[in-house]
Amino acid sequence: MSTNEVLSTFYVSxxxxxxYTHYVTELTKGLEVTPVPLSPPAILGLLNLRGQIVTAIxxxxxxxxxxxxxxxESVGIFYRNAGSLFTFVVDKVNEILELDKHDFEPPPxxxxxxxxxxxxxxxxxxxxxxxxxxxxxxxxxxR
Amino acid sequence: xxxxxxxxxxxxxxxxxIIDQLDLDxxxxxxxxxxxxxxxxxxRGMHTLKGSSGFFSFKRLELVSHAGExxxxxxxxxxxxxxxxxxxxxxxxxxxxxxxxxxxxxEKKEAPGDxxxxxxxxxxxxxxxxxxxxxxxxxxxxxxxxNAPEDNGQVQQQLSAPERDVFDKFSSDEIKTNxxxxxxxxxxxxxxxxxxxxxxxxxxxxxxxxxxxxSVVNLGEEDxxxxxxxxxxxxxxxxxxxxxxxxxKVSVELLDTLMNLVSEMVLxxxxxxxxxxxxxxxxxxxxxxxxxxxxLELQERMMxxxxxxxxxxxxxFPRLVRDLSRECNKEVELVQIGAETELDxxxxxxxxxxxxxxxxxxxxxxxxxxxxRRSLNKPESGKVTLSARHENxxxxxEVSDDGAGINIDKVRAKAVERSLVKFQDAQxxxxxxxxxxxxxxGFSTKDKITNLSGRGVGMDVVRTNINSIxxxxxxxxxxxxTIVRLKIPLTLAxxxxxxxxxxxxxxxxxxxxxxxxxxxxxxxxxxxxEYLYGVPVFRLRExxxxxxxxxxxxxxxxxxxxxxxxxxxxxxxxxxIRFGLIVDExxxxxxxxxxxxxxxLKTSGVYGGATxxxxxxxxxxxxxxxxxxxxxxxxxxxxxxLYEETDKSAEIAETDHAMLLFDLGGxxxxxxxxxxxxxxxxxxxxxxxxxxxxxxxxxxxGVMKLVSIGRYIDGTPNLPRSRNAEKISxxxxxxGGLPVGLVVNQIHDxxxxxxxxxxxxxxxxxxxxxxxxDDRIVNVVDVDEILHSHNERNAVSSIExxxxxxxxxxx
Numbered sequence: 001m002s003t004n005e006v007l008s009t010f011y012v013s014x015x016x017x018x019x020y021t022h023y024v025t026e027l028t029k030g031l032e033v034t035p036v037p038l039s040p041p042a043i044l045g046l047l048n049l050r051g052q053i054v055t056a057i058x059x060x061x062x063x064x065x066x067x068x069x070x071x072x073e074s075v076g077i078f079y080r081n082a083g084s085l086f087t088f089v090v091d092k093v094n095e096i097l098e099l100d101k102h103d104f105e106p107p108p109x110x111x112x113x114x115x116x117x118x119x120x121x122x123x124x125x126x127x128x129x130x131x132x133x134x135x136x137x138x139x140x141x142x143r
Numbered sequence: 144x145x146x147x148x149x150x151x152x153x154x155x156x157x158x159x160x161i162i163d164q165l166d167l168d169x170x171x172x173x174x175x176x177x178x179x180x181x182x183x184x185x186x187r188g189m190h191t192l193k194g195s196s197g198f199f200s201f202k203r204l205e206l207v208s209h210a211g212e213x214x215x216x217x218x219x220x221x222x223x224x225x226x227x228x229x230x231x232x233x234x235x236x237x238x239x240x241x242x243x244x245x246x247x248x249x250e251k252k253e254a255p256g257d258x259x260x261x262x263x264x265x266x267x268x269x270x271x272x273x274x275x276x277x278x279x280x281x282x283x284x285x286x287x288x289x290n291a292p293e294d295n296g297q298v299q300q301q302l303s304a305p306e307r308d309v310f311d312k313f314s315s316d317e318i319k320t321n322x323x324x325x326x327x328x329x330x331x332x333x334x335x336x337x338x339x340x341x342x343x344x345x346x347x348x349x350x351x352x353x354x355x356x357x358s359v360v361n362l363g364e365e366d367x368x369x370x371x372x373x374x375x376x377x378x379x380x381x382x383x384x385x386x387x388x389x390x391x392k393v394s395v396e397l398l399d400t401l402m403n404l405v406s407e408m409v410l411x412x413x414x415x416x417x418x419x420x421x422x423x424x425x426x427x428x429x430x431x432x433x434x435x436x437x438x439l440e441l442q443e444r445m446m447x448x449x450x451x452x453x454x455x456x457x458x459x460f461p462r463l464v465r466d467l468s469r470e471c472n473k474e475v476e477l478v479q480i481g482a483e484t485e486l487d488x489x490x491x492x493x494x495x496x497x498x499x500x501x502x503x504x505x506x507x508x509x510x511x512x513x514x515x516r517r518s519l520n521k522p523e524s525g526k527v528t529l530s531a532r533h534e535n536x537x538x539x540x541e542v543s544d545d546g547a548g549i550n551i552d553k554v555r556a557k558a559v560e561r562s563l564v565k566f567q568d569a570q571x572x573x574x575x576x577x578x579x580x581x582x583x584x585g586f587s588t589k590d591k592i593t594n595l596s597g598r599g600v601g602m603d604v605v606r607t608n609i610n611s612i613x614x615x616x617x618x619x620x621x622x623x624x625t626i627v628r629l630k631i632p633l634t635l636a637x638x639x640x641x642x643x644x645x646x647x648x649x650x651x652x653x654x655x656x657x658x659x660x661x662x663x664x665x666x667x668x669x670x671x672x673e674y675l676y677g678v679p680v681f682r683l684r685e686x687x688x689x690x691x692x693x694x695x696x697x698x699x700x701x702x703x704x705x706x707x708x709x710x711x712x713x714x715x716x717x718x719x720i721r722f723g724l725i726v727d728e729x730x731x732x733x734x735x736x737x738x739x740x741x742x743x744l745k746t747s748g749v750y751g752g753a754t755x756x757x758x759x760x761x762x763x764x765x766x767x768x769x770x771x772x773x774x775x776x777x778x779x780x781x782x783x784x785l786y787e788e789t790d791k792s793a794e795i796a797e798t799d800h801a802m803l804l805f806d807l808g809g810x811x812x813x814x815x816x817x818x819x820x821x822x823x824x825x826x827x828x829x830x831x832x833x834x835x836x837x838x839x840x841x842x843x844x845g846v847m848k849l850v851s852i853g854r855y856i857d858g859t860p861n862l863p864r865s866r867n868a869e870k871i872s873x874x875x876x877x878x879g880g881l882p883v884g885l886v887v888n889q890i891h892d893x894x895x896x897x898x899x900x901x902x903x904x905x906x907x908x909x910x911x912x913x914x915x916x917d918d919r920i921v922n923v924v925d926v927d928e929i930l931h932s933h934n935e936r937n938a939v940s941s942i943e944x945x946x947x948x949x950x951x952x953x954x
Binding site: 032034035036037038039040043045046047048051052053055084086142143 | 406407410411648697698699738739740741743744746747749750753755759760761762763
């Protein structure tokens with residue numbers, strides 16, 4: 001019985017975040033996003049993943065209320081929810097980490113309340129804090 | 144052997160089919176009570192139902208169907224004569240059976256319920272007794288008609304035992320065959336499209352037309368029907384001959400998956416085509432063309448599997464009409480035309496409710512009472528006609544009645560009463576404008592709210608529903624009756640759309656909404672954008688069309704108003720509002736596969752979906768209705784009554800015919816009725832080929848012959864046209880089911896020609912007559928005569944044809 005959790009980690013602005021890999025269907029670079037006029041600011045637009053329409057979510061907007069600039073380092077983290085495909089557009093991906101469940105802690109006080117809404121907990125790593133994001137919360141209640 | 148749940152599903156499917164068929168049969172029987180074949184069929188249907196229910200020990204089903212069968216057997220043996228009461232009770236029996244079957248489907252067991260009154264009535268009628276309104280006390284207490292499952296179950300089990308043997312004998316295989324093969328009764332279980340795709344247990348019949356052979360196999364005839372003409376058996380149970388192979392059942396889920404794959408294929412093909420245009424390798428181009436053709440065919444065939452005849456929805460209506468007409472105390476005859484017209488099965492469900500609304504309106508409001516009809520010298524029996532046909536890639540469904548029509552004065556009075564319009568203005572409004580109020584929620588001219596209609600929730604719901612599937616509603620009314628016309632797209636999955644650019648983005652406008660494209664250049668004169676009460680408008684052929692700037696509406700541009708020198712306007716139509724959508728550039732027309740977008744993007748209401756372009760980019764499909772709503776056009780129009788000057792088309796008399804205007808090289812203008820024109824084609828001369836004497840061209844799956852109509856029309860200038868002409872304009876016309884290409888010089892416009900033509904004496908060959916349109920003479924061509932002369936000419940001699948092979952017919 002493993003007590004380890006596997007997370008895809010990435011950066012959004014200055015935040016170091018992770019999502020459990022079992023939520024993630026794939027990671028893709030080179031995103032070609034079609035903007036959707038009149039959509040909520042947290043929606044970056046739509047993109048095509050092998051014939052499927054994917055809603056791209058601007059993670060900076062979602063977590064930090066500042067717009068993302070797409071760069072060659074930008075990565076889409078794909079996630080399926082209730083039959084729809086979403087992708088979280090993040091600034092940069094980091095490694096995949098295997099961490100002990102026992103090190104998981106509830107989110108600390110003092111986190112930005114906007115960010116806090118999406119954080120299910122944290123892993124305290126040497127020198128930095130890894131925020132574990134809840135993808136379901138990220139895609140719901142966008143307005 | 145399959146497991147129980149599968150047999151149960153088969154039973155439910157079959158039960159529904161039988162009940163649906165019985166619904167139709169009972170109504171038909173009421174009209175011709177002595178039809179023995181029909182009675183035989185009904186009896187057999189009820190009997191099968193009873194047998195199957197016994198097999199599954201569904202006590203309520205068995206009791207009710209048994210009582211129904213007893214009454215029917217008396218009718219079949221002619222010991223009783225069918226009365227209206229009987230039909231009513233029998234129909235009630237069907238409703239009860241249907242509701243029990245519904246409960247079996249949802250809960251896998253019968254819902255408890257009290258059938259005693261129904262059973263009592265069925266038995267009483269079978270004994271020649273009266274109809275009871277409520278359960279008499281003494282009857283229920285003496286146990287004779289009691290419906291307590293615990294003590295009646297035993298009896299019923301015994302009763303049905305002999306039949307059950309019979310049933311067992313052929314149940315497992317033949318019942319299944321029966322339910323999947325009887326084309327007349329094939330009904331999908333009523334369910335919403337969503338539910339259908341979710342429910343892996345639902346099936347759709349798939350059969351190629353060729354499989355529907357004529358040979359007929361009778362099922363269980365020897366056991367079930369004594370004294371019924373065996374030939375009558377084929378009436379509703381048809382089985383295709385064994386050589387052509389039985390149709391197979393395919394789950395709806397699989398079909399949807401296939402459909403999605405084909406959509407993907409279409410997209411991949413589009414990408415390939417884009418890529419191949421950049422390549423110069425002819426071999427590669429050849430392969431791409433081949434892939435293109437196969438994809439097209441695949442797409443067409445796949446679409447066919449989604450198609451179902453509209454008759455599937457209509458089959459419920461004879462019963463509905465019967466019930467409604469009895470409630471309203473009117474006599475109504477329902478006529479169905481074009482029940483075989485096919486459309487996407489997911490759309491069938493969406494038009495069911497609107498049609499019911501409209502039929503209700505027709506019977507309750509439209510048709511006059513018996514006395515009124517008599518005094519008006521109309522036949523006592525009112526007529527409601529349902530018709531369906533294909534027209535310009537849409538399905539047109541019409542519900543017409545021969546009633547009194549909509550009382551325009553009442554509409555006017557009601558509109559004033561509800562302060563929708565000022566009294567003065569209302570007097571000036573035309574009938575067409577006033578009819579628009581019918582679509583407003585809560586608007587009803589009925590003084591009394593009846594059980595059937597009058598609540599004013601009718602037409603607005605109809606229009607909303609039909610618009611939501613990309614269709615439209617038109618209403619025409621006169622003292623001879625009302626016609627409600629629904630235009631419905633064939634399918635939602637793939638549609639043609641026009642791509643436009645607005646700022647840096649591409650958007651698709653569904654062709655259904657598109658009327659025409661207009662380009663305005665300042666140097667060509669005219670006003671361009673004008674403002675009327677602050678609403679930007681454009682003068683289009685003397686009509687005023689309100690404008691919407693797409694860039695501003697989508698907040699892509701901050702520009703206020705318009706200062707440029709050129710305008711690109713897409714004239715679109717939504718919810719009866721015509722307006723111009725100003726875009727930055729018109730790109731191209733393309734078939735697009737409509738993909739849903741997530742709910743969060745739908746909140747703005749201006750997108751209908753998204754599609755993937757040839758280059759892999761995503762493009763948004765505009766919801767024209769949504770844009771009109773967002774721009775607040777409907778309110779602006781109502782407030783300022785822009786419509787008064789806009790809708791000139793309403794002035795076109797009913798008797799005018801739309802005609803296509805063209806010329807044959809001279810200065811004469813010729814016209815042929817637009818209704819006969821299938822489409823317009825431009826053909827490259829290199830595609831022309833000879834078959835005997837006829838010049839032909841490959842067209843779709845077949846071959847189309849080309850006719851130079853000039854040579855059959857008197858007075859056509861003899862302008863030889865060389866084979867080197869760049870393109871040949873062809874009007875495709877269907878004659879005897881085959882396409883014929885009429886070769887013309889140039890196609891100009893669509894004009895409206897009055898019914899009465901001026902006839903020139905002596906009659907000119909190839910011409911029906913002429914009319915004066917906009918101070919010009921337009922000659923109306925007699926296509927039938929031309930084709931006739933052409934065929935005669937080409938049948939003259941075979942020797943001539945030998946020569947003709949070498950001397951091409953000049954086109």
